[in-house]
Amino acid sequence: VEAEDAARLRDLVDPLHAADIADLLEQIGPSARRDFLHLYSPEIDGDILSELDESIREEVIEALPKEVLAEAVRELETDDVVDILEDLEEPQQAIILSALAASDRVAVEQAMAYPEYSAGRLMQREVVVAPEHWTVGETIDHLRSAEWLPDQFYHVILVNPRMNPLGYVTLGRMLASRRDVRLRDIAEDSFRTIEATEEEAEVAYIFNQYHLISCPVVDENDRLVGVITIDDAMNVLDEEHEEDMLRLAGVGDESSISDGVLDTVKSRIPWLLVNLVTANIAAGVISLFEGTISALVALAALMPIVASMGGNAGTQSLTVAVRALATRDLTGSNALRVVRREAGVGLINGVVFALIMGGVAWALFGTPLLGAVIGAALIVNLLVAALAGVIVPLLLHRLGLDPALSSGTFVTTMTDVIGFFAFLGLATLVLL
Amino acid sequence: VEAEDAARLRDLVDPLHAADIADLLEQIGPSARRDFLHLYSPEIDGDILSELDESIREEVIEALPKEVLAEAVRELETDDVVDILEDLEEPQQAIILSALAASDRVAVEQAMAYPEYSAGRLMQREVVVAPEHWTVGETIDHLRSAEWLPDQFYHVILVNPRMNPLGYVTLGRMLASRRDVRLRDIAEDSFRTIEATEEEAEVAYIFNQYHLISCPVVDENDRLVGVITIDDAMNVLDEEHEEDMLRLAGVGDESSISDGVLDTVKSRIPWLLVNLVTANIAAGVISLFEGTISALVALAALMPIVASMGGNAGTQSLTVAVRALATRDLTGSNALRVVRREAGVGLINGVVFALIMGGVAWALFGTPLLGAVIGAALIVNLLVAALAGVIVPLLLHRLGLDPALSSGTFVTTMTDVIGFFAFLGLATLVLL
Known part of the structure; x- marks a missing residue:
């Protein structure tokens, strides 16, 4: 249908809800979208524009004839127009503003005068x-x-x-x-x-x-x-x-599944760069113990286990804390109790996995001391992980920063560094 | 105040919204909660019960005198009563049911006949x-x-x-x-x-x-x-x-910040166990190359970098995919395009970080070949990470499973195994 019959397309699409038409536009590829708009654009209304994802909306607005755009925007309530305007560049904003009736334009401009992400931007001015x-x-x-x-x-x-x-x-x-x-x-x-x-x-x-x-x-x-x-x-x-x-997850928070390859790369590279730096710090810790590793190569195989268990436990405790901060279930008044609870959890998990992994290492390598070393390192690292997972987001929150942002990297860096250090350090002391 | 003056407490608490009283109950410790309920229980109403977190609600219901409970429940609409009943044990359910007026009891029992997590449980039966x-x-x-x-x-x-x-x-x-x-x-x-x-x-x-x-x-x-x-x-x-x-994050989805230590341990241990198994698989891969590592110990320090970069990139792509599946922005019709995009992103990120880290390794160790090996391993692993991050949740979703559940472990296991294998394997071929 896409390449020919405008009337047929209208018959198919018109019964759909505006939100579904917007989803359809998001899910087809860029060239199919151009064809679709070419045939369907006279029918595009304001509701469809409102429902579109930002990255696609800009593309659609550019493709629409001015009269259609003006007609579409005029139907909307002021809060929806503001929502569309926010994400556009200056010249596109001007086109849309000029399409509005004078009174609506004043209302929209007043709303745009409120700071971004404020109630003033969100509200509709039409009240009863x-x-x-x-x-x-x-x-x-x-x-x-x-x-x-x-x-x-x-x-x-x-x-x-x-x-x-x-x-x-x-x-x-x-x-x-x-x-x-x-x-x-x-x-x-x-x-x-x-x-x-x-x-x-x-x-x-x-x-x-x-x-x-x-x-x-x-x-x-x-x-x-x-x-x-x-x-x-x-x-x-x-x-x-x-x-x-x-x-x-360390992804730019504006990113969406309909972004292009380059936008996606841009949204992901910053945290990968941070991770590269922190991974190099962990590598630096390991290289301090090169002598120990070359004396007992089995350590090289076991050390990522300690780090990975710590990283996982840290992520668990971190996610619960970030969520609880967002829902305000974690506040100044119960922070101390939650930290104490995490310490208990970390300790118990540490002992459980120390026993399991210590036993496995002993069985595999026949060296009880190696089992003891990995067990002790696991206890230390799981305790640190549980504590870091709750203390790091609490600190970020108290500093007025978003606890979700960057806590993950802090916590896993900490568990990597402590994990490698505890395991290889203990091994150096005990086994050599 | 907590330990004495019931009238004073009532004056302080009564002006609060039920949701805020519930939050207060959640945030104070268990013994303070007992004291609070002892003094305040005659005033507890149905709205407060509705607002409480499940784990605390059970405790509060047990502490309340039967008449208070009956009174509290009678005020609520049927959907709220159902919501409370769902999480209780049989005997507590019976107490609450017997407290209801006969007609409400029938309505609640009919609602409970619908499957858990269905619209029938969620609806109120009072309609205009x-x-x-x-x-x-x-x-x-x-x-x-x-x-x-x-x-x-x-x-x-x-x-x-x-x-x-x-x-x-x-x-x-x-x-x-x-x-x-x-x-x-x-x-x-x-x-x-x-x-x-x-x-x-x-x-x-x-x-x-x-x-x-x-x-x-x-x-x-x-x-x-x-x-x-x-x-x-x-x-x-x-x-x-x-x-x-x-x-x-691999945490039991019922867990909350107000759970006790043992409940928390129980909700976290299962995925840590899975992670222990997969970490041992990765360790197994490393031990295949013990000969290579003992010939060149620097490899032991560098190998976690490859794994960690892959794990991070995989988590990024996974989180975007899980979110897009939840909002239905990722569907059968655009899956192929999204997978292709992720492949492009993985390849570009791979080349970028291969150049950076290859350069760093060359500079640190003075061996251009070592730089080339870590670069090539990064390209392979970041490509695998980006693809696994979107393909694993898509597959789980197609199998009717929740893509959020367990994808994380699959993806990081894959990036660990591939990362270690690519890096150490290439090192064995090229450097020895």
Whole structure:
């Protein structure tokens, strides 16, 4: 179909949800994508653009005729336009801004004035408000006569004349109440607002912790400037997870499966370089003991076992700690107890694997002392691994850095160096 | 405060949100927790129980007097009761079930009849429905006269007399429409239902992909049996992420920062054991080349560099692939292209680091051939790492297994074995 029949293609694609069309565009190759856009571009709408992955979106926007792009962007709510604009270069931003109606353009420009990754960027400016002295009946009449309402809204926010939010009423309670009931009497008891300058990670945390559906956003004078809905918060939560996971693995956090080869290389080389340096440090430790190794070559075969067990145990403890820091289950008040627990875990694991591996080494090489050396080295290294796995991310967190970023390298460097040093050092002392 | 004054404690704790009280309980130590519960238990309500982490929840339920527990559970909606019951042992389940009102007990037991991790367990059975021929006015009058409505609902679901869902109307549109408008004329165009036997991971995916707020759940006859709301879906998404992250690190996916030492040891030992076996395989490869190493001990120091670079590159490519499989950005239709891209990335990274490390080895040891050997081994190993990182999870996924589980060990075993073999093998051929 791809190479010919525009009408046929439209018939196939039109019934799909915008998110599925975006996935389709992401998954076909670059040249198929060009053909697809060539045939389908008049039908591309704003929702499809919103759903696209950044790297593909830029390509699609470039390929679209200006009128189509203008039409597509005009349909979107301001928070979605801001989301698209953020990732574009200056000239493309200008094209999109000029396509917007004047009032929308002002709204989008105001949103772009908030710092990146802030609540101000995330919120939509379209809000439904009512004075708190209104009755349900008055509010319903007002909504019925409104020319325009947001696609999705879940609360009516109560405000005073200075636009300070005072509470909110769920639409469900409003529908279930008689017309003469005052809004203030059916407002929810728990009510919180978010500052426009708040970080979006904090916003996602608040939504998840307090099971919010939508939350008003206020400026520094506590005046209502917008509202964030749960779908945006869910999106942020998803991105934060992805970031943590990719950072733990030492991959640039913007990387995606649809990046090209060179972008991918660029996102992966930095941490491989760091790893090269740290691997050379570990190699330096080994070369201190070249004399020992040449006297007993079996050590060369056994030493990676100690390092690898330490690396694995360190990664386990690190991942649990990074996750717990992200969900705020690990805080200053229980840090000491968690560190103590990790020490216990490291010690027990150390003893267990010392017994197993010590026995294996003894059996293989017939030297009980060799078994004792590898066992002792394992105890030391697994203890260090468990402690480093929790202390390194705690320290990074306290320094205001992202604990997911670079902890992995610190921890495995530590376990490699300590592992080789303990094993070869003990061997030198005991076996030679 | 902890050891004396119940009234004072209540004053401090009562203003907190249930989620925060639960966090507080999780973060204090076991003995402080006992004291806290002793003083505060009459005030513990269902929401606090819902928010608690499983491992702590069991402890709290045991500590609570039966009347308090019964009271607490009775306030909850059925989906929350099911969530609590799932993680308890039989006798505790029976206590909670007997505390429920008869109708709720039936609803909970029906929900428990659905398989674990299914939509049927996740949904609440309390739904707001209306026949599609009703007008807005009739519906509002019906809601106003209803004795009981769910805490949170965002749609009125349109049904026919056989309870097959036909569409839904958002509360916002209902409020904004005149009383004589028919519900069928303001129903949303896009409407989907979820089967009660669907897996919860699929549910989370659908909510995230299509930006749903709530979604009707149907049985095998397409009859409405409940509704899932976005806060439950967000929770599942969060748990799925945690599972992926912990599994990638080889940690039991139920483990939490508040587990005791022994539970933690139990959740970590299995993968450390697997790693011990694979590390011994790598050691076996090294011992094949003991002759080569004793002839040139520098090899012993350099060989972990090749293995470690491969392990890191493999983890990078693996993490991106596991994440892309979870978000369905990596599917059968683009797998081949992604594999080809990884091959390109592996080759380029291989050449880059071969040049760097080859140069370093040459400079350090003054032997250009040694530089060439480590360079060639790095190219081979980084290529294998990039490919294994994407092919292993793809294969596991195709076999219906979780790609996050155990891929890490497969990939690093492969890079260790290939790394040692390529480096020491080439060294034997070229340098001796």
